[in-house]
Amino acid sequence: MSDSKPEDSKSEDPDRRSFLSKVSTLTMAGGLIAGYGAFAGMALRLLYPSHGRKVSWVFVGEAEKIRLNDAIRLQTPTGQAVTITRLKQDGTADDFLALSTTCPHLGCQVHWEPQHNRFFCPCHNGAFDPTGKATEGPPAAARQELAHFPLRIDNGLIFIQVPTEALG
Amino acid sequence: MASIGAWFKERIPLQGEVLRELTNEPVPNHLKRWWFCLGGTPAYLFVVQIVTGILLAFYYQPSPSTAYESVRYITDEVNYGWFFRSLHKWAATLMIASVILHQMRVYFTGGYRRPREVNWMIGMCLLLCTLVVGFTGYSLVYEQLSYWGATVGANISENIPLVGGFLKRMMLGGETYNEKTLPRFFILHAAILPVTMILLLGIHILLIRLHGVTELQFANEPADAPKHFRFLPDHFYTELTIGLVLMILLSALATILPADLGPRADPLTTPEVIKPEWFFYVTFRWLKLFSGTAAVVSMGFIVFVMFCWPLIDGWIRRFTRFQEASVWIGIAAVLTIIGLTVWEAAVEH
Numbered sequence: 001m002s003d004s005k006p007e008d009s010k011s012e013d014p015d016r017r018s019f020l021s022k023v024s025t026l027t028m029a030g031g032l033i034a035g036y037g038a039f040a041g042m043a044l045r046l047l048y049p050s051h052g053r054k055v056s057w058v059f060v061g062e063a064e065k066i067r068l069n070d071a072i073r074l075q076t077p078t079g080q081a082v083t084i085t086r087l088k089q090d091g092t093a094d095d096f097l098a099l100s101t102t103c104p105h106l107g108c109q110v111h112w113e114p115q116h117n118r119f120f121c122p123c124h125n126g127a128f129d130p131t132g133k134a135t136e137g138p139p140a141a142a143r144q145e146l147a148h149f150p151l152r153i154d155n156g157l158i159f160i161q162v163p164t165e166a167l168g
Numbered sequence: 169m170a171s172i173g174a175w176f177k178e179r180i181p182l183q184g185e186v187l188r189e190l191t192n193e194p195v196p197n198h199l200k201r202w203w204f205c206l207g208g209t210p211a212y213l214f215v216v217q218i219v220t221g222i223l224l225a226f227y228y229q230p231s232p233s234t235a236y237e238s239v240r241y242i243t244d245e246v247n248y249g250w251f252f253r254s255l256h257k258w259a260a261t262l263m264i265a266s267v268i269l270h271q272m273r274v275y276f277t278g279g280y281r282r283p284r285e286v287n288w289m290i291g292m293c294l295l296l297c298t299l300v301v302g303f304t305g306y307s308l309v310y311e312q313l314s315y316w317g318a319t320v321g322a323n324i325s326e327n328i329p330l331v332g333g334f335l336k337r338m339m340l341g342g343e344t345y346n347e348k349t350l351p352r353f354f355i356l357h358a359a360i361l362p363v364t365m366i367l368l369l370g371i372h373i374l375l376i377r378l379h380g381v382t383e384l385q386f387a388n389e390p391a392d393a394p395k396h397f398r399f400l401p402d403h404f405y406t407e408l409t410i411g412l413v414l415m416i417l418l419s420a421l422a423t424i425l426p427a428d429l430g431p432r433a434d435p436l437t438t439p440e441v442i443k444p445e446w447f448f449y450v451t452f453r454w455l456k457l458f459s460g461t462a463a464v465v466s467m468g469f470i471v472f473v474m475f476c477w478p479l480i481d482g483w484i485r486r487f488t489r490f491q492e493a494s495v496w497i498g499i500a501a502v503l504t505i506i507g508l509t510v511w512e513a514a515v516e517h
Contacts (some may be wrong), residue, residue, distance in 0.1 A: 108442070108462065123316065138460060
């Protein structure tokens with residue numbers, strides 16, 4: 001190799017140089033994209049809420065203290081508002097209905113309108129019957145309903161299963 | 169003195185021809201009419217927003233426990249706090265109004281047509297940024313209407329197919345409005361969006377300089393009248409006059425109708441009557457007319473059509489005989505927007 005003539009190496013140079021130049025450019029661009037891409041991915045992960053969801057059974061009160069057709073309102077540890085209504089008196093968890101008062105349409109709070117026997121959302125005129133099923137407005141068009149929460153009765157005490165740790 | 173001047177001339181080589189070249193762009197004659205200067209108006213108001221926003225940021229504290237109290241403190245106790253807060257609020261209102269008027273002017277005079285399509289798209293991005301800045305700014309007050317406005321706004325994004333849930337969680341910092349939400353809105357409002365807008369504005373103005381302003385000919389203008397005038401000083405004086413009028417108008421509005429403060433946010437009670445800021449009345453009414461996903465997807469489609477309008481209009485003009493279709497479509501769109509806004513303003517629910 002060392003005997004090769006200078007003229008030969010000169011004629012090979014442009015191709016080899018061009019190839020090496022392309023390879024190094026691509027390597028450099030790839031490295032930059034991978035490096036900054038990883039950085040962007042980590043930044044996105046930093047901004048995305050990191051805690052998982054967790055649900056637990058939470059004590060509500062004594063079952064016998066809620067009379068037929070009465071309702072109580074409570075707030076879950078994550079800040080959600082829930083209405084628990086007594087619909088029957090069989091002495092089981094099915095006597096009660098636990099509904100979220102957060103409108104499934106766009107998250108406003110519904111309120112009970114006794115004169116219309118319905119929950120009403122003032123944001124976009126959504127209405128729900130006493131069981132939480134949408135009857136009017138955009139939630140009815142999308143066949144939505146107020147979220148239900150599971151209930152349990154142990155020794156006459158009501159417990160509700162709600163999120164205790166929110167995504168955050 | 170001469171040596172100081174020479175020292176600066178050597179280090180900042182921006183004199184003579186270079187400076188004349190940069191500032192003395194010939195300006196088309198129609199820009200002597202002030203309503204053609206609506207592009208400069210939002211730019212001026214944007215500067216007012218930056219200055220007043222920086223002043224307010226010295227006192228504002230973005231957390232649910234402190235935000236409302238800090239706004240009350242600015243309004244009631246800080247020297248001239250009420251005035252600068254009111255200036256910020258009214259400049260935002262006028263800025264959004266002038267951006268919309270500017271866009272309408274560009275639309276109806278065909279200023280978006282070839283070769284200015286990209287600048288229209290940048291203008292659309294600026295319009296969307298302006299609306300989001302308005303939305304996040306309104307949410308920072310942490311009064312009842314701003315809290316529920318923010319909740320509705322974040323939940324709207326959840327209806328976007330595929331990425332909606334991700335967007336909502338990124339915006340709120342969780343599933344629902346929580347203590348991490350206000351800092352996010354504040355950073356968007358005071359850092360990310362203004363910087364984005366400055367960059368977009370830079371490109372917007374650069375493209376205007378590269379292409380020049382669309383030239384309009386009016387019927388009552390004599391044919392031999394000069395077609396252009398100089399940017400410096402003639403057009404600069406027009407912009408200064410507009411700036412002066414805007415400052416007087418803003419001061420008058422801030423004094424006569426100062427920014428008020430509603431009841432503190434209550435996450436457990438949505439007010440019986442809830443309305444967003446006037447520029448979202450159209451969206452709010454639209455959301456009442458259709459279910460969540462249908463409303464959001466249709467709004468997204470409308471924004472997409474607006475964004476691509478120069479290309480769609482070009483296609484219509486090339487392949488159909490409806491050369492002025494854009495005018496009739498524009499009139500129909502404006503009437504629809506006005507109609508929905510008035511409808512939302514006129515009724516409680």
